[in-house]
Amino acid sequence: MATSSAEGPDLAMLAHRLTGALQRALRQAQADDGDSVIGPRHRAVLICLAPTGSRAVDVARESGQHKQVVGTLVDDLEKGGYIRRQPDPVDRRGKLIVPTALGLEQVARTKALMAAIEDDIVAALGAQRYRDFKLTCERVVKILTDDGTE
Amino acid sequence: MATSSAEGPDLAMLAHRLTGALQRALRQAQADDGDSVIGPRHRAVLICLAPTGSRAVDVARESGQHKQVVGTLVDDLEKGGYIRRQPDPVDRRGKLIVPTALGLEQVARTKALMAAIEDDIVAALGAQRYRDFKLTCERVVKILTDDGTE
Numbered sequence: 001m002a003t004s005s006a007e008g009p010d011l012a013m014l015a016h017r018l019t020g021a022l023q024r025a026l027r028q029a030q031a032d033d034g035d036s037v038i039g040p041r042h043r044a045v046l047i048c049l050a051p052t053g054s055r056a057v058d059v060a061r062e063s064g065q066h067k068q069v070v071g072t073l074v075d076d077l078e079k080g081g082y083i084r085r086q087p088d089p090v091d092r093r094g095k096l097i098v099p100t101a102l103g104l105e106q107v108a109r110t111k112a113l114m115a116a117i118e119d120d121i122v123a124a125l126g127a128q129r130y131r132d133f134k135l136t137c138e139r140v141v142k143i144l145t146d147d148g149t150e
Numbered sequence: 151m152a153t154s155s156a157e158g159p160d161l162a163m164l165a166h167r168l169t170g171a172l173q174r175a176l177r178q179a180q181a182d183d184g185d186s187v188i189g190p191r192h193r194a195v196l197i198c199l200a201p202t203g204s205r206a207v208d209v210a211r212e213s214g215q216h217k218q219v220v221g222t223l224v225d226d227l228e229k230g231g232y233i234r235r236q237p238d239p240v241d242r243r244g245k246l247i248v249p250t251a252l253g254l255e256q257v258a259r260t261k262a263l264m265a266a267i268e269d270d271i272v273a274a275l276g277a278q279r280y281r282d283f284k285l286t287c288e289r290v291v292k293i294l295t296d297d298g299t300e
Contacts, residue, residue: 010264011271012172014287016194016213019165021294026162044166063166114160117294121161124293129286136275136283137164143274144171144267 011140022117029113038082038106041065045073046082046099047107053096055088082106161290172267179263191215195223196232196249197257203246205238232256 009017026043038046048054048062056074060067074097077083082103088094099107122130159167176193198204198212206224210217224247227233232253238244249257272280 008284008288010261011168011268011284012176012264013194013197013213014284014291015165015169015172016215017291018161018287019169020213020215021291022162022165025294044163047163063163063170065166065170111160114162118161121290121293125286125289133283133286133290134158134161134164136279137168137287138158139275140271140283141164141167141171143271144168144175 025117026110026113029117030110038080038110041069042073042077042082043110045070046077046103047110049083049097049099049103049107051099051104053086053088053098055091055094055096059097077103175267176260176263179267180260191219192223192227192232193260195220196227196253197260199233199247199249199253199257201249201254203236203238203248205241205244205246209247227253 044063044065045059048059054062056067056070059065059074060070063070065073074083074085078085081100083097083099085095086098088096118130125133194213194215195209198209204212206217206220209215209224210220213220215223224233224235228235230252231250233247233249235245236248238246268280275283
């Protein structure tokens with residue numbers, strides 16, 4: 001236990017710093033853009049929605065947030081007019097969370113801002129290294145998700 | 151804008167998934183350990199504290215969380231007996247957040263659990279690739295923090 005991985009900050013701290021740095025960069029970009037600022041956790045939900053609607057459980061998995069938290073965020077988004085809930089055609093007891101036109105516009109704008117932020121990282125890091133980094137990040141998530149902690 | 155970086159999920163989504171997967175892995179490890187479960191955001195604060203105490207502003211920077219959020223989390227940690235606040239000897243208006251014995255024990259236990267989780271990742275990914283991944287993660291945080299979004 002705690003061999004090479006014990007050097008420097010652990011992955012949980014790094015992940016927190018990464019999330020925090022991204023949130024600040026995005027908030028700054030949104031402010032520059034004159035955009036209404038949606039919280040980062042709301043954004044994480046909104047960006048996960050399929051245009052035809054998604055189930056809360058899938059949004060929770062996709063966004064890495066707890067289902068209860070997603071419920072609260074979806075309530076906020078509904079109040080703001082970014083989403084609406086409608087019955088799931090394939091599950092009568094279920095609801096789909098469907099982005100509104102305003103919600104889709106917000107997603108498109110946020111995606112463009114994020115792409116610009118990522119281009120800055122690519123410029124500083126190199127395309128190959130950044131691509132490797134993202135692939136490894138996905139792989140780490142998969143390792144954590146598939147294997148648990150054994 | 152949005153060149154190679156536009157493929158696959160953007161970095162904000164990856165960072166969210168990574169944080170979520172780590173939180174679940176850690177929660178699982180804590181449950182196996184019979185440990186009392188502190189929320190991941192509380193843990194992020196607790197783990198940042200210097201043994202002699204830290205200022206809230208430094209904890210916010212270190213943990214990547216907003217200063218107001220840190221204040222709330224510190225209130226919770228104080229109620230749980232994990233930290234106490236005491237006057238900052240070098241800044242009379244300021245307070246230091248000092249981990250208690252219980253808090254330090256919690257940090258040590260969490261660090262051991264995180265190290266075991268990281269060892270699982272190293273086993274699946276290889277030590278070199280994981281080391282590169284963490285270094286690149288730190289570099290990305292630095293790029294985001296130094297340059298803003300320009």
